[in-house]
Amino acid sequence: MSFNSFGHLFRVTTWGESHGPALGATIDGCPPGVTLSAADIQPWLDKRKPGQNRFTTQRREADEVEILSGVYEGKTTGTPIQLMIRNTDQRSKDYSEISKTFRPGHADITYYQKYGIRDPRGGGRSSARETAARVAAGAVARQVLAQLLPDVSVIGYMVQMGKRGIERARFDWDAIGGNPFWSPDAETADLWAADLDALRKDGNSVGAVIEVTARGMPAGLGAPVYAKLDSDLAMAMMTINAVKGVEIGAGFGAAALTGVENADEIRMQDGGPVYGSNHAGGVLGGISTGQDVVVRFAVKPTSSILTPRASVTMDGEDTDVVTKGRHDPCVGIRAVPVGEAMMACVLLDHLLLHRAQMGEGTRGRIG
Amino acid sequence: MSFNSFGHLFRVTTWGESHGPALGATIDGCPPGVTLSAADIQPWLDKRKPGQNRFTTQRREADEVEILSGVYEGKTTGTPIQLMIRNTDQRSKDYSEISKTFRPGHADITYYQKYGIRDPRGGGRSSARETAARVAAGAVARQVLAQLLPDVSVIGYMVQMGKRGIERARFDWDAIGGNPFWSPDAETADLWAADLDALRKDGNSVGAVIEVTARGMPAGLGAPVYAKLDSDLAMAMMTINAVKGVEIGAGFGAAALTGVENADEIRMQDGGPVYGSNHAGGVLGGISTGQDVVVRFAVKPTSSILTPRASVTMDGEDTDVVTKGRHDPCVGIRAVPVGEAMMACVLLDHLLLHRAQMGEGTRGRIG
């Protein structure tokens, strides 16, 4: 059971509310002997941290991680790793007026209906602030992957904002770090900047599509039939706040293809099988093919907007809600490092599952 | 851990290969006292059964289910329910020639690379035949839901085949059972029939998009943060063979919307909150709102086609593969009852999770 945990063997339980004293991640099942310090985690948290440019919320959080357990003299010990991030910028008064009002598009109403109680300060548990814990856990997964699967790299980037997508012909891995949108297409990034400035001025927001790619993958990770690499990735991405869709490889586009078009043909090359295309997104039958694993997820527009929307109160009164405060006009931007973190965790988890059943390495050789 | 199981509390483990003696589902955690017999399950299996019209494979399987345990005098006892379906039409010779060849788009190659061994007869464990066990389990879930949440109904239907989608303006619940595509739009169904006849003649196949809707939902099912109703649905659908994408509500379309457009506004009506739209697909923060839960998934075109595609053998030789035998030109058709089954299982599972933590009913009242 896993209300607040994910992963089969590399098991991450996140805890904490937006405006409580702290939040964090409890990691169980981490292999021992892996180099780990707060300095290995912090850069990934900084990548997600708000307030870094005009396109993300101006809430200021230090997001400094403390390692409370599971590391001795700079190495993991194989025991649980507790990662704690103190909440420092808790302007609870921003939220006080809406403690009895349900913000449309937020979990306020469903948490209340389910539990009969909710922490209204900054969205409580349902705040996207929870994703800081994921990013911290993902940084740990990256450290382990760097040791166990050094060829693997995980990188996320935005491929669509609102109605405007990137131009695949201009895709440049090196462009990703060079703009505030993690766009692999610098020209589109410039257009998004203009789009988003206009939306912010209007008190509006917009959705996005993020793609996360794992390169340097070995074949053989994943498992039939309910611990598939792709179904675990789908679940992992869908748990991120505001995500409404997930696809692998050709994804929904595959529905419009014929079998002849969709087939990823294979030929031997340099002593191994090489694929002519990657409609599969690097996964066949739930198991990695050795191609890049390519996942995309759709993020809905931020629900916290300045334009009034109809809603109701706990007392059953109609009302109109304007969400003031500090909010991201496009939460998709800060979802990029979160998607990367989830991918890193899932890959490591499946590596451990694979080792459990199979021992080290894959079993079947071709040629 | 769950290589071959899904569900937190209503836990289904499927087993069996396409051409082994039998396949089935072991169900643990079913509530006791629920009416259940093979006759309650058989109609749903018949809905999925091949060979019922010219658009599905002509393989003939009786798909008769036997209940081996967990039922006494027509009622569930609360102990494990074993559902077994004998395989009767196993033409292994159809597959013998490709036991050393990897069919493009199939799991042949990844199973072999991972395990070093695979059952090549009809795809073995990776065959879509496994979904018969899901449909049987889903029928049990439906029986329980009928008793515990009698207002809930789950219905699936095809909304796109190849490049052609249904016309939402012509959506008619009553049309769904009246055509071989489970289409809610009879006119589009006629066009799909012509499309598919042409593709079959070409030895080709095509993808599809299936939508599954749960109506009559209560608010409050689901849980943060990693046992969300929508993330569990995403995982459940993504585990179905050939599925490459899953979305909830507006899904990928939400990425193109603004916050103003995407907001599902709320007003009090008849003593409760009523939503003006359902971009959320019935789920906010991982918890049901009481609106219809709407999930869509994309099915890739059948990989087994008569057009030769490049591939390799276990011995590392290049080859061209033509997949003869009896295959569905659009596996999306038979995926409809499978998607329904997965939805029914997930809803029941979340009802049980909810009762565990909350007792019966939801906690928070509005108004």
Next chain:
Amino acid sequence: MSFNSFGHLFRVTTWGESHGPALGATIDGCPPGVTLSAADIQPWLDKRKPGQNRFTTQRREADEVEILSGVYEGKTTGTPIQLMIRNTDQRSKDYSEISKTFRPGHADITYYQKYGIRDPRGGGRSSARETAARVAAGAVARQVLAQLLPDVSVIGYMVQMGKRGIERARFDWDAIGGNPFWSPDAETADLWAADLDALRKDGNSVGAVIEVTARGMPAGLGAPVYAKLDSDLAMAMMTINAVKGVEIGAGFGAAALTGVENADEIRMQDGGPVYGSNHAGGVLGGISTGQDVVVRFAVKPTSSILTPRASVTMDGEDTDVVTKGRHDPCVGIRAVPVGEAMMACVLLDHLLLHRAQMGEGTRGRIG
């Protein structure tokens, strides 16, 4: 969650009732490439089978196992293994008169109170017949262990029946198979035979203590703090019908020792650590030391006896119950192969857990 499953990674779900059509075990997570056929399993089932001598129930069950999935051409494929045993000797009429009466010491009353329904035929799910499925699963675990840890052997034997225990000075591994009690002390076995003949004549029964030892163990299996090798063994043994206590190594005897007496001193010998005693039972801090793992469990006397005992009916009437039918006067005898099976499953499960986190082999070398 695991109502009817055990094991973290080598996961066994048993199903079936005493007098239903069949019972069995669904095994998930088995490594691939392991030799397995029904002939590998049958000898262990035969060891547990009733009716083999005058000290066990005269119920006649063929207990023939069928492998329905997960094996191809004599090797495991890594997919779920379904083991089915048909029930053939179902004399339901033996039980019909007590369908409304609760037999003292049986689960009749608690199943009814919990579920409101129970299968009264032969105890239904609570029958010790369920342990046939464990023995079948244990035989699979033994096949895998034979390949992955060939030095390990698992053997069970009776060390106490009623008030009479074996004489440790006469302990002889070779004696175990030579008497109907699996006693390592042949002289005590003769005395038990006389004891049990007398008890049967009186319509009475008696309890026993079983010891199971794993020899040839590697160091390093197990894990802190809640997946300890010894806590998993304790759970596994306590799930066996009629078991009321479990202990490791010195067990309850350790309570009476001082720290000086209880210490297992260590010295280097032949390049590795060697222990001067084994009060720990081969486990320290939940992890194997490399010594023999020694577990004992206490089995209560058979509750089904010919002497009338006071009880009540479903309707709330007082009654006296005499349990006729075919019952073991000492269920401890047939619990021996069941205890062995549970030990084999737990050891394999922990080997897989170890490989997951650590890869192959242990990490720390001494000397």
Next chain:
Amino acid sequence: MSFNSFGHLFRVTTWGESHGPALGATIDGCPPGVTLSAADIQPWLDKRKPGQNRFTTQRREADEVEILSGVYEGKTTGTPIQLMIRNTDQRSKDYSEISKTFRPGHADITYYQKYGIRDPRGGGRSSARETAARVAAGAVARQVLAQLLPDVSVIGYMVQMGKRGIERARFDWDAIGGNPFWSPDAETADLWAADLDALRKDGNSVGAVIEVTARGMPAGLGAPVYAKLDSDLAMAMMTINAVKGVEIGAGFGAAALTGVENADEIRMQDGGPVYGSNHAGGVLGGISTGQDVVVRFAVKPTSSILTPRASVTMDGEDTDVVTKGRHDPCVGIRAVPVGEAMMACVLLDHLLLHRAQMGEGTRGRIG
């Protein structure tokens, strides 16, 4: 999977080392709306706290718990509860000299063999200090039980120290809190005090047996076959440091009884079934009968003693170990509140499991 977690639905993950910055428990699945503050937890921690009398270690830990999440305005919210206890009295130098030496009877050697790395400061993760986190979690479980099952009370006490057991005829519930041994027999407590003073003077230690009883139990908690109430209790108790045996009701004593003696006869009384004895320990077929649930566990003598014992070093040298520092001469004393905590957690967990499958209340009525 659960290296460091226990519980199916009320799921507790403990983390932290003896001499790290902090330790704690992450609790998932707690019902919402339950009154909870640090003040509700602290008394139970104080009961376990060292240094309260001359019979426990003189290590001084404040053991002050902070609630970092999951509680809002004094009520649980249904989201994860993080309980943190800072380590304040870390005299690492006490342990430095033995960082390369394995203390006999400790997990030093097995942790090293398994992981290749261990935190030697105070035993690291294998320290009994971990049990503070269990006691904190148990206090939360008690708060929930007080609301959901107000008739249930859980109380632990020592029934044997070394060779000396209590006199059952003098059993007095009210005596338990009146002596440093939590003994229900004050006279025996006086004798234990003398025994223990002598042992301490000798640099020796001693084992003990603890009994934990749940009174006021409802019938129907528990489940067949692998989530039995008694098997979960056995596992829970066996995970406590130094525990070597667990038994329910008559336990190992049942092995020496006949079926006639062991039968707990039943009669109707005041409209319900009443048992004439409780050899079963309140559990039949893994499900509670409504009688007291009675569990006993054996604690081995403290391995940290002043008498030199033979051991080896990491480098493979023979050595003799004397464990100086501050240690409990009988760890059984401080195991009493730990056993209570585990019982409380298991009972709550099973209540939640029961509600999941059954809804509120039990199903079958007698009379």
